Amino acid sequence: MNEIRNISLNDLTDYCKNLKQPSYRATQIFEWLYQGQVSSFNKMTNMSKEFRCQLQADFQIGSLKTQLKSVSKDGTIKYVFVLEDKEMIETVLIPTKTRTTVCVSTQAGCKFGCRFCASGIGGWRRNLNSAEILMQVLHVKGEAEKLTKPLSHVVFMGIGEPLDNYDNLIKAIHVINDERGMNIGARRITVSTCGVIPKINKLSDLGLQIELAISLHGYDNESRNVLMPVNKKYPFDDLISACRKYIKKTNRQITFEYILIKDVTCTSQAAQELKKAFKSLICKMNLIPYNPVSEFDYETPSKNEIINFQNQLKQFNIFSTVRTPRGRDVGGACGQLRHRII
Ligand code: SF4
Secondary structure, three states, rough: OHHHOOOHHHHHHHHHHHHHOOOOOHHHHHHHHOOOOOOOOHOOOOOOOOHHHHHHHHEOOOEEEEEEEEEEOOOOEEEEEEOOOEEEEEEEEEEOOOOOEEEEOEEEEOOOOOOOOOOHOOOEEEEEHHHHHHHHHHHHHHHHHHOOOOOEEEOOOOOOOOOHHHHHHHHHHHHHHHOOOOOOOOOHEEEOOOOOOHHHHHHHHOOOOEEEEEOOOOOOOHHHHHHHOHHHHHHHHHHHHHHHHHHHOOOOOOOEEEEEEEOOOOOOHHHHHHHHOOOOOEEEEEEEEEOOOOOOOOOOOOOHHHHHHHHHHHHOOOOOEEEEOOOOOHHOOOOOOOOOOO
């Protein structure tokens, strides 16, 4: 049956009009779904019983089945959800002193196979529809309200490449951002991409005020070829050029995510190459110490090595922060999410 959370507000408005209902009914439905978080049309009590029955006949309100919930000692919570076709995805709730963030998956599996990330190991199964993306946010939003502070930030950094599922991603972002939907400010929504250049260009045309994060992870073309197969299609220099264009067009800063792997990406040579690549580019870097994945042999650099690398970047006027690993003990940290339980 038609999942109602796959329907945009515009399409809901058309649906209501076809049934000779006032167009504000669509807004009411939207508010019940995304603010009231109701699980049944019967609970939409400001609408007639007949109309609720009609909704029930035409749509379903789905929910995610929680297969596993793992709580890290740092308070991070990882959820394994089972979808209707039995595919599995993972979603993470990350509470900190200043914010509560949900890390959302956009695909079941991932076809991009980055050589440090567990999400690509089993390959790609399918795209998530916008309802499946939204249900992750809604589920965690409900949990956050019970457990910690209300949900404040949404990051698309879970399983899958968000821009490879562009239409469903954008549809979901509109609902998350809409004040009649979840009403989370655009600047609190981050989309991370491994560097799908045509979609970065497309995103820049939309005029959304969201944050864009580029998973760079290599310091030049060769190092990125080794770590990220996508670089063979969209090479390092072309990606940096696309980022420059994006910044010019949107007037928004970009964050570059950069994995710190001992003796691979956390070296003086890497810092020197980044200096060349980022010449006159206003950006920030998020340095992510490698989170162990059993299938890969890499090592996390020591604290000193990380500090030295960051200091070198600082000398080159490259601003960076080091991401504190969250949820590592439950396989919930960056690069550790999988689409099946091991
Ligand atoms: S880093 Fe992102 S794009 Fe690369 S394999 Fe992992 S989920 Fe896919």
